[in-house]
Amino acid sequence: xxxxxxxxxxxxxxxxxxxxxxxxxxxxxxxxxxxxxxxxxxxxxxxxxxxxxxxxxxxxxxxxxxxxxxxxxxxxxxxxxxxxxxxxxxxxxxxxxxxxxxxxxxxxxxxxxxxxxxxxxxxxxxxxxxxxxxxxxxxxxxxxxxxxxxxxxxxxxxxxxxxxxxxxxxxxxxxxxxxxxxxxxxxxxxxxxxxxxxxxxxxxxxxxxxxxxxxxxxxxxxxxxxxxxxxxxxxxxxxxxxxxxxxxxxxxxxxxxxxxxxxxxxxx
Numbered sequence: 001x002x003x004x005x006x007x008x009x010x011x012x013x014x015x016x017x018x019x020x021x022x023x024x025x026x027x028x029x030x031x032x033x034x035x036x037x038x039x040x041x042x043x044x045x046x047x048x049x050x051x052x053x054x055x056x057x058x059x060x061x062x063x064x065x066x067x068x069x070x071x072x073x074x075x076x077x078x079x080x081x082x083x084x085x086x087x088x089x090x091x092x093x094x095x096x097x098x099x100x101x102x103x104x105x106x107x108x109x110x111x112x113x114x115x116x117x118x119x120x121x122x123x124x125x126x127x128x129x130x131x132x133x134x135x136x137x138x139x140x141x142x143x144x145x146x147x148x149x150x151x152x153x154x155x156x157x158x159x160x161x162x163x164x165x166x167x168x169x170x171x172x173x174x175x176x177x178x179x180x181x182x183x184x185x186x187x188x189x190x191x192x193x194x195x196x197x198x199x200x201x202x203x204x205x206x207x208x209x210x211x212x213x214x215x216x217x218x219x220x221x222x223x224x225x226x227x228x229x230x231x232x233x234x235x236x237x238x239x240x241x242x243x244x245x246x247x248x249x250x251x252x253x254x255x256x257x258x259x260x261x262x263x264x265x266x267x268x
Contacts, residue, residue, distance in 0.1 A: 002064060004124050006131065009059040012139040013254060014131050015050060016146045016205055017062040018072035018124065019043035025069065031106035032068075035099040039066055041092075043149045044225060045234045050147055052243060058145075058250070059131050063124055068092055068101055070116040072124050073146070073203035081203055086157055091116060096154050132209060132216060141215035141261050143179075143253050146205045152224035158199050164192040165245070166222040168202035174210025175217035179256045183219060186252035190245045192227060215261070219253070221246070 001023070020043045024032070053060050063072055070091050074081065078090040091113050093101055102108075108116070136142040152162050165187045169180045180196060187194035202210075202220040210218030228239040 003120055004061060004063050004127060006062075006127055007054050007060045008131065008134070009054065009057045011057040011059070011254065012135050012141060012257060013058040013143045013145060013250065014128070014135060015053050015058050015060045016128055016144065017043070017047050017050070017060065018146070018205065019063070019067045019148055020046040021063040021065045021067070023065045023069075025065070028069065031102055033100055033103060035095055036068055036101040039068065041067060041096050041150075043067075043147075044229060045239075046147050046149050046223075048234060049149075049223075049228055049239055049243065050246070052247065056247070056250070059135065061124070061128055061131060063120075065120055070113075070120050072121060073148075073205050075204045075208070076117055076121060081207075090121075096151070096157055098156055128205070128209070136215065139261075141217070141257060143175075143257060144206070144209055144216065144218040145250065145253070146202070146218065146220040148200075148203075148220060149223040149225050149228075152226035161226075162222075162224040163195045163198065164224045164227040164242075165194040166198055166200045166224070167194065167196045167249075168200045168206060168220040168222065169197060169218070170202045170207050170210065171197050174202055174206045174212075175219055176212050176256075176260070178260075179217055179253055180219065182252040182256045183249050186248045187245065189248070192242070192245060217253075217257070221249070 022039055022042055047062050071088060074090045080087050091108050093107055132142050167184055167187060169175045172180055184196040200222040206218045206220040209216060228242050229235055
């Protein structure tokens with residue numbers, strides 16, 4: 001069974017969706033708790049929310065397997081991304097609320113973690129790396145948009161309600177500050193609370209691939225799920241209101257890049 005889906009686009013924009021997958025390997029099911037099988041920490045419906053991406057010409061890479069199998073937005077050595085805060089492991093052992101994912105004594109050992117790296121983590125990242133290289137070769141630059149969402153209230157991870165739109169650029173390490181400001185301005189024009197480099201500054205994907213000096217600009221968008229979901233799940237009216245805002249964030253990034261990499265500025 002395929003572990004990801006890649007749609008190649010024509011724009012210099014790659015949309016990565018690493019946490020919307022809901023599949024679990026059959027061999028894991030018997031070792032997991034009911035809380036794990038509920039998949040509560042999934043980035044629910046993010047692929048549906050960004051359904052307009054393919055029509056606009058963006059490349060889209062979406063993982064099919066749950067983040068509970070292995071977290072594609074964590075480094076392969078399992079180093080902490082947010083020191084001093086609750087750590088989300090490469091192969092998580094707990095939900096965001098601190099509930100055990102595995103029955104006692106059935107947690108993955110080093111051998112199992114290595115297998116999951118080979119089977120799921122490395123193939124996804126190889127596909128992402130290849131697509132970024134393909135687009136950069138064609139356009140001379142590439143924009144990476146790492147798409148995420150999270151429950152708007154997760155007391156164990158943050159206080160109060162999470163802002164609707166959380167843009168992260170690793171404190172301007174992963175992209176040009178001017179592009180980040182354009183994206184943030186676009187996000188803040190609508191009736192949604194937007195934050196730049198707040199609680200979420202970007203995970204491994206944003207930090208590892210973003211390299212402005214090499215014309216690769218990466219931005220993570222973490223969306224509070226109350227902005228497009230309700231107690232019944234995906235809310236079409238809420239999502240339809242949010243999608244133009246997300247589209248305007250993309251347009252701001254692309255417009256900045258067109259100007260920054262215009263032939264008159266890049267040709268000696």
